[in-house]
Amino acid sequence: MSRWLKALSLTLALTALSVFATSCGSSNTQIRFVHAIxxxxxxxxxxxxxxxxxxxxxxxxxxxxxxxxxxxYTSIPSSTNTIEGLLTGTTxxxxxxxxxxxxxxxxxVIATGFSQTGSNGSNVVLMSITDVIPTxxxxxxxxRVIHASPSGPGAVDVYxxxxxxxxxxxxxxxxxxxxxxxxxxxxxxxxxxxxxTPPGYTVYVTASxxxxxxxxxxxxxxxxxxxxxxxxxxxxxxxxxxxLFLELSDAD
Numbered sequence: 050m051s052r053w054l055k056a057l058s059l060t061l062a063l064t065a066l067s068v069f070a071t072s073c074g075s076s077n078t079q080i081r082f083v084h085a086i087x088x089x090x091x092x093x094x095x096x097x098x099x100x101x102x103x104x105x106x107x108x109x110x111x112x113x114x115x116x117x118x119x120x121x122y123t124s125i126p127s128s129t130n131t132i133e134g135l136l137t138g139t140t141x142x143x144x145x146x147x148x149x150x151x152x153x154x155x156x157x158v159i160a161t162g163f164s165q166t167g168s169n170g171s172n173v174v175l176m177s178i179t180d181v182i183p184t185x186x187x188x189x190x191x192x193r194v195i196h197a198s199p200s201g202p203g204a205v206d207v208y209x210x211x212x213x214x215x216x217x218x219x220x221x222x223x224x225x226x227x228x229x230x231x232x233x234x235x236x237x238x239x240x241x242x243x244x245x246t247p248p249g250y251t252v253y254v255t256a257s258x259x260x261x262x263x264x265x266x267x268x269x270x271x272x273x274x275x276x277x278x279x280x281x282x283x284x285x286x287x288x289x290x291x292x293l294f295l296e297l298s299d300a301d
Contacts, residue, residue, distance in 0.1 A: 078150035079122035082107045082158050083295065084114045085197045086144075086173055087283035089164035091137040096130050096148075109137045112285050119298040127152040132175065134160055144173035155180040157278065157297065161197040161229075174199070178231045182276055182299045189236040191276045192252075192268075193299075196226050198281045201263065201290030202256035203228055205281065210251050211240050212267070217253035217260055225257050231278075239273035252279060252294065263290050276300040 082094055091114075094107040106123055107116040117123050127150045134143040143164050150156060162174040176197060185191040194207050207223035210216075223232045242248035249269035253262045270277065276299035284291045 076127055076152045077124045078127040078152060079155040080125050080158055081122050082116050083280060084110045084112050085159050085161040085282045086164050087285050089143050092134045092143060093137050095133050096125050113295060115297060120300060122155055144175060146175045148177055159197045162199050174229060176229055183234050185236050185274055188239055188273050190239050190270045190273060191234045191236045193232050193234045193278045194223055194226060195231045195278060195280045196228050198283050198290040199228060200283045200288050201281060204257040206255050206257050208253040212247040212249050212251055214251055217255060217262060254281060264292055264294060266293055272301065
C-alpha cells in the first residue's frame with residue numbers, strides 16, 4: 050500500500066473515531082428533578098429505557114425537594130424513556146409518563162398536580178422544561194419563573210423590582226404566565242449590598258390583571274452573572290399557591 054493510501058486510511062479512521070466519540074459524548078441528557086406534588090410523600094424517581102439502569106436516579110426526594118444539589122444535573126442516556134415516581138421504599142406508583150430527551154440537552158423536570166387518582170386516572174402533571182441557561186450581560190443577573198401551582202390562579206403576572214421599591218408597579222416583568230408554563234429569562238442590573246441602598250430584588254406574584262400580591266419575597270444573588278429559576282408551587286396539603294417560591298440555582 051502506498052504512503053498516500055496509508056495516510057488516507059489513517060485520516061479516515063481518525064475521523065470516524067472522532068465522530069463516534071462526539072456522538073457518544075452527546076448521547077446523554079442532563080436532568081434535575083423537582084417534587085411539587087403537594088399531597089404526595091417522599092418519592093423515588095426511576096427513569097427506565099434503553100441503556101438505562103433499573104436503579105432510581107433520584108431517591109427519597111420530599112415535597113419542595115430538588116435533586117441533585119444545586120447547581121447541577123444528573124446524567125441520563127437520551128432516548129424515549131419512562132419516568133416513574135414511587136413512594137420512597139415501596140412499589141406504590143404515584144405517577145408514570147413517557148418522555149423523549151435529546152442528547153446534549155438539559156431539562157428541569159417538575160412533578161406537580163395531585164397524587165390522588167381521579168376518574169381519568171392520575172392527576173399528576175409532569176413538566177419537562179428545556180433549560181437554555183443564558184450568560185447575563187456584563188453586570189447583570191437573570192431570572193426565569195415557572196408556574197407549577199395547580200391550586201393557584203390559572204395565569205399570573207410577575208413583577209421583579211430592584212430594592213428599595215414601593216410594591217408591584219408597571220411595567221409588568223412577566224405577564225399572563227399560565228399554569229405549566231415557563232417564562233423566558235429576563236435580565237436586571239446587579240443590585241449589590243451598598244449601604245444605604247438595600248440589596249437584591251423583591252419578586253411580586255399576582256393573579257393576572259390584579260395588583261394584590263400572592264407572593265412578595267426578596268431574592269439576593271451574591272454576584273453579577275447569577276441566573277435563577279423561581280418555581281411557583283402549592284401549599285402542602287392546601288388549596289392555594291404557596292406564598293414563597295422555590296429558588297433553583299442555574300448559574301452562580
